[in-house]
Amino acid sequence: MQYCRAEIARMAGYTPGEQPGDRRYVKLNTNENPYPPSPRVAAALRGLDPERLRLYPDPVFAALRREAAGLLPGTGPEWVLFGNGSDDLLTIAVRAFVDAGGALACFEPSYSLYPVLAGLQGAKCVTVPLTADFGMPADAAAQAEGCSLFFVARPNAPTGNSFPKEEMRRLCRDFRGIVWIDEAYADFAPDNCLEFVKEFPNVVVSRTMSKSYSLAGLRLGWCYARPELTAEMMKVKDSYNVGMLQQVAGLAALEDRAYVESGAATICATRDRAAAALVKLGCVPVPSAANFLFVRTPQPASSVFKALRANGILVRYFPGGRTGDFLRITVGTDAEMEALLSAMAEILKPA
Ligand SMILES: Cc1ncc(COP(=O)(O)O)c(C=O)c1O
Numbered sequence: 001m002q003y004c005r006a007e008i009a010r011m012a013g014y015t016p017g018e019q020p021g022d023r024r025y026v027k028l029n030t031n032e033n034p035y036p037p038s039p040r041v042a043a044a045l046r047g048l049d050p051e052r053l054r055l056y057p058d059p060v061f062a063a064l065r066r067e068a069a070g071l072l073p074g075t076g077p078e079w080v081l082f083g084n085g086s087d088d089l090l091t092i093a094v095r096a097f098v099d100a101g102g103a104l105a106c107f108e109p110s111y112s113l114y115p116v117l118a119g120l121q122g123a124k125c126v127t128v129p130l131t132a133d134f135g136m137p138a139d140a141a142a143q144a145e146g147c148s149l150f151f152v153a154r155p156n157a158p159t160g161n162s163f164p165k166e167e168m169r170r171l172c173r174d175f176r177g178i179v180w181i182d183e184a185y186a187d188f189a190p191d192n193c194l195e196f197v198k199e200f201p202n203v204v205v206s207r208t209m210s211k212s213y214s215l216a217g218l219r220l221g222w223c224y225a226r227p228e229l230t231a232e233m234m235k236v237k238d239s240y241n242v243g244m245l246q247q248v249a250g251l252a253a254l255e256d257r258a259y260v261e262s263g264a265a266t267i268c269a270t271r272d273r274a275a276a277a278l279v280k281l282g283c284v285p286v287p288s289a290a291n292f293l294f295v296r297t298p299q300p301a302s303s304v305f306k307a308l309r310a311n312g313i314l315v316r317y318f319p320g321g322r323t324g325d326f327l328r329i330t331v332g333t334d335a336e337m338e339a340l341l342s343a344m345a346e347i348l349k350p351a
Pocket residue numbers: 030031084085086087088111153156157182184207208209210216220221
């Protein structure tokens with residue numbers, strides 16, 4: 001007897017990165033931030049009277065929306081929607097913009113959750129292959145013809161590179177559906193596409209607190225779009241999809257942008273030093289605009305992955321396809337990257 005929908009029974013589901021419990025690792029596998037969140041977050045949580053938790057949180061997270069709208073001048077709270085992590089917003093997007101039996105598009109390789117969300121909706125996922133150096137093909141919109149939603153991670157994951165802004169503009173102009181620009185890593189990049197939501201009626205840009213804000217455990221993400229679009233997405237979300245602790249801590253974090261920007265600058269500097277050192281070890285990193293490096297290794301990536309793990313260092317390996325020759329390495333502290341580099345030097349040493 002099968003009790004669940006056939007699509008669900010058939011699908012594999014999303015595989016999250018490992019959160020190990022067996023020993024202490026240098027954990028460079030899930031693109032978390034190695035530094036603590038702004039001290040204002042702890043202060044805000046300490047200041048919350050637990051008695052308030054008796055009540056439901058604000059279903060429309062008004063204070064958060066006001067604060068986030070301030071990051072995009074010329075908009076207001078009605079341009080913003082929050083979610084339980086940006087993954088929640090991606091789910092809302094698929095439920096709002098893709099018919100069961102319809103289709104969404106994403107690049108390959110890109111964030112592996114996108115095809116899973118298509119499967120959950122009973123929709124098709126059209127994967128548009130990136131070019132040999134993980135760039136955007138010029139005919140991306142044509143390849144996604146017939147899809148009602150196109151997920152574009154910029155910077156891309158797991159490759160870490162960013163697509164030129166003019167190519168993004170062309171895609172937004174040419175694609176006849178919603179272009180969802182997933183800017184989970186935008187704070188580590190030299191530019192972003194936030195202003196596109198004012199330029200185009202079909203663009204949504206999402207952000208997360210999980211990376212640059214050092215709050216992956218909080219689960220808070222948000223997106224910007226024209227009010228006509230956010231109003232539709234509001235109908236789809238769970239009534240109370242952002243809890244009170246998330247709202248209190250998230251507001252304090254958003255109010256401390258200076259902390260986020262200086263933390264991101266530190267990580268970018270560490271990233272660029274680590275990339276140069278990896279090149280010296282014979283690795284080939286993809287130019288990164290994110291808080292991780294996607295690195296082709298001179299020995300099989302699967303065995304380097306295993307050897308690093310045996311040395312107490314966790315990175316991410318995506319077997320097969322376009323990604324099987326690479327490791328994705330989150331940028332940690334300088335000390336963590338030193339540990340990674342000396343283990344790599346040992347592993348890659350000629351026999
Ligand atoms: C491209 C991309 N989008 C979204 C997410 C999920 O972010 P969140 O923690 O906000 O759900 C990730 C997480 O790794 C990601 O790589």
